[in-house]
Amino acid sequence: MRLQGKKALITGAGSGIGAATASLFAEHGASVFAVDIADGRLAKCHADNPAISCLEIDITTEGAAETIIEQAVTALGGLDIVMNNAGIGYFAKVEDTTDKIWQRTMDINLNVPFKICQLAVPHLKQCGHGRIINVASVMSKMADTGLTAYAASKAGIAGMTRNLALELGKFGITVNNILPGAIVTGMTPALQQENIADIWARKSPLNRLGQPIDVAQVALFLASQDSGFVTGHDMHVDGGMLLKQ
DSSP states (O other): OTTTTOEEEEESTTSHHHHHHHHHHHHTTOEEEEEEOSSSHHHHHHTTOTTEEEEEOOTTSTTHHHHHHHHHHHHHTSOSEEEEOOOOOOOOOGGGOOHHHHHHHHIIIIIHHHHHHHHHHHHHHHHSSOEEEEEOOGGGTSOOTTOHHHHHHHHHHHHHHHHHHHHHGGGTOEEEEEEEOSBOSTTOGGGGSHHHHHHHHTTSTTOSOBOHHHHHHHHHHHHSGGGTTOOSOEEEESTTGGGGO
16 A cells, blocks of 8 residues: 555546556555546546546646646645646658647647646645656657657656756655656557567567556556655666667
């Protein structure tokens, strides 16, 4: 019960990494406020877990970040942990990257996470041991064709995390990045194909793809008191993929 009595907000919690993390946090004693878009997955995923409250909302709509923080604090009675996990990735070469693709990628992957952090800070200061966990990507440190907008947004959140860690440390708040590699989730449908999955599995010295629980276990560490002296860190959860770059 490493999070007994803690109050955690997790975005993108209706599937994949976010869903696995919400369930794991609840298993370890946290009260969780789970956020995702209104497509039915969120409620279905956590319907039988009384430790998890749900809010279906498009985080990019005007006032969404304010609504999320307000309802999370009301439902949980405060905030100890914020995990910005919601993300989106478009595959588009430079000449095919429209303003809409660029803006939506930046809004979901960078702008809204910043706003949520900004609004959460006063509540995290009150608890004296706040935790912010941002989900970036190995793409913040590498490059691939067709992922310019995605890579830029993830590099941005990595830089934001380091600066927040520097600024908020004096309040006992730690801020860290998780950099997932090839993780099998709804955002990575190509990894469901055997030939592609095999190629990406071989990019890791561990010779396998990652699962959402692999990332959730690291998030649990960063949310717990075990990581009290870890801040501003890029936690690679990629099976060693970056070693081969």
